[in-house]
Amino acid sequence: MGTAVGGGKAVPRYVQIADEIVQQIRAGVLGAGDMVPSESELVDRYGVSGGTIRKAMVEVRASGLVETRHGKGSIVKARPPVRLRSSDRFRRTHRQEGRAAYLAESAQSGAEAKVSVLFIGPMEAPEDIAGRLGVEVGTQVLARRRLYFRNGTPVETASSYLPWDVVKDIPELFAENPGGGGIYARLEEHGHVFAEFVETLQARPASKAETSELALSPGAPVVHLVRDAVTEAGRVVEVCDTLMAADQFVFEYRIPARD
Amino acid sequence: MGTAVGGGKAVPRYVQIADEIVQQIRAGVLGAGDMVPSESELVDRYGVSGGTIRKAMVEVRASGLVETRHGKGSIVKARPPVRLRSSDRFRRTHRQEGRAAYLAESAQSGAEAKVSVLFIGPMEAPEDIAGRLGVEVGTQVLARRRLYFRNGTPVETASSYLPWDVVKDIPELFAENPGGGGIYARLEEHGHVFAEFVETLQARPASKAETSELALSPGAPVVHLVRDAVTEAGRVVEVCDTLMAADQFVFEYRIPARD
DNA sequence: GAGTGGTCTAGACCACTGA
DNA sequence: CAGTGGTCTAGACCACTCT
Incomplete structure (x- = not known):
């Protein structure tokens, strides 16, 4: 297949997914200490390839709300740092x-x-x-x-x-x-x-x-x-x-x- | 093929490539205003796939020494900003x-x-x-x-x-x-x-x-x-x-x- | 138009974690 | 061991820039 079809805007899919995950954290759907779903699970859920989820998670990490450890997964950070x-x-x-x-x-x-x-x-x-x-x-x-x-x-x-x-x-x-x-x-x-x-x-x-x-x-x-x-x-x-x-x-x- | 073969260390190839490019800029091999070689040229030069070069360039951009524009390429920034x-x-x-x-x-x-x-x-x-x-x-x-x-x-x-x-x-x-x-x-x-x-x-x-x-x-x-x-x-x-x-x-x- | 970067895929193999 | 993230590939299509 191709690229972000459908709506036909400019926002890449991985950014949409990243935003969605960040929103869930900010809204409390995912609370402090919770694990973010694994990448393979996100692949299923969003119906995109692993690479796209990977890029999305890079964005999520950049938000500072999440910490990722190798064989473990991504965990929502304890708290409103600052x-x-x-x-x-x-x-x-x-x-x-x-x-x-x-x-x-x-x-x-x-x-x-x-x-x-x-x-x-x-x-x-x-x-x-x-x-x-x-x-x-x-x-x-x-x-x-x-x-x-x-x-x-x-x-x-x-x-x-x-x-x-x-x-x-x-x-x-x-x-x-x-x-x-x-x-x-x-x-x-x-x-x-x-x-x-x-x-x-x-x-x-x-x-x-x-x-x-x-x-x-x-x-x-x-x-x-x-x-x-x-x-x-x-x-x-x-x-x-x-x-x-x-x-x-x-x-x-x-x-x-x-x- | 597989991953970074050869030496068998831990430093990913894309980081090595990114460092190499950053060094070239710092050393003046690439001067202010010069174009960084295009991604496809880097693919040839380093013998890796496009995705790897792409990740390397993300790192290079993060260094702040380079500015990338879409259909154009990456240009070494004019200045030691600051x-x-x-x-x-x-x-x-x-x-x-x-x-x-x-x-x-x-x-x-x-x-x-x-x-x-x-x-x-x-x-x-x-x-x-x-x-x-x-x-x-x-x-x-x-x-x-x-x-x-x-x-x-x-x-x-x-x-x-x-x-x-x-x-x-x-x-x-x-x-x-x-x-x-x-x-x-x-x-x-x-x-x-x-x-x-x-x-x-x-x-x-x-x-x-x-x-x-x-x-x-x-x-x-x-x-x-x-x-x-x-x-x-x-x-x-x-x-x-x-x-x-x-x-x-x-x-x-x-x-x-x-x- | 040719050439560039930007997004996405589908699948491979590796390295780390935990039971 | 199974499951996780991390790296890499080879190729597709898109959007932008310049001529």
């Missing part, structure tokens, strides 16, 4: 309450948060990081690499880099748990008082490697966020390089009106 | 110099910018906008919908919504060109002095409709940005709803350290 990541999570009052930024926000939205430390130790500064820290490429810096989970699924990797002369007298920064208020609290206790944080964001499709690290569907977008922590002395004492699953976050920034 | 969109483009000094935010930034990065006005006129406030403006759903507001171009290609759609009682005495806001400094300058001249701007961002794959409006490849990510302009009186006098091609922008925000 965690607000607001710009005032760096307030000192939050730190003094003893909570690190990510916990403060997770608590707000009632989700279970977890951090797994992947690496803490010395490292030669990569080029872009060295530039931001104002040190030579290859200089030794402290790297702290972690993976953040939310409700059991990885949503974010973060790598902090700090100049060695800053960290060498702050033993807590070498510990998995740097203590109440996080590393920023420790830094301010040691005289590195922050003036501002500069964040740059860019969204792009996940690479193959990132796809597996964050358990994403191929092609799902990620947000690459890099933050410079600048002290009142004008020095960048930390660069935090973060990669986040885009469907898990909404970013909020408040910009004061200025002259 | 335009910095920094949070201090709302400074009054910029407005007083008579330049609107987008022009100030475009000038910086030496790109040709253009705006096309799609619609200016009264409109019933949609639900989310009404909520932000603090008016009833369906109340009449002024809508200003524009499409921004950069070097000839559309990169951003923006829709501003303003309460009717605010705009009714400011005729410039109904004009395509609201005058030097843009609508924010006009609003401040009429007593609406801004205290802050609140921006929320979310990245997601483009929908089918957005794909065509911004001339994107299917599945390419977009950034949805909504900005509330808040006056010193605590009122939101403008909501700007923006959709941007993610590969065209880097966002920068400066966050002052606070208690």
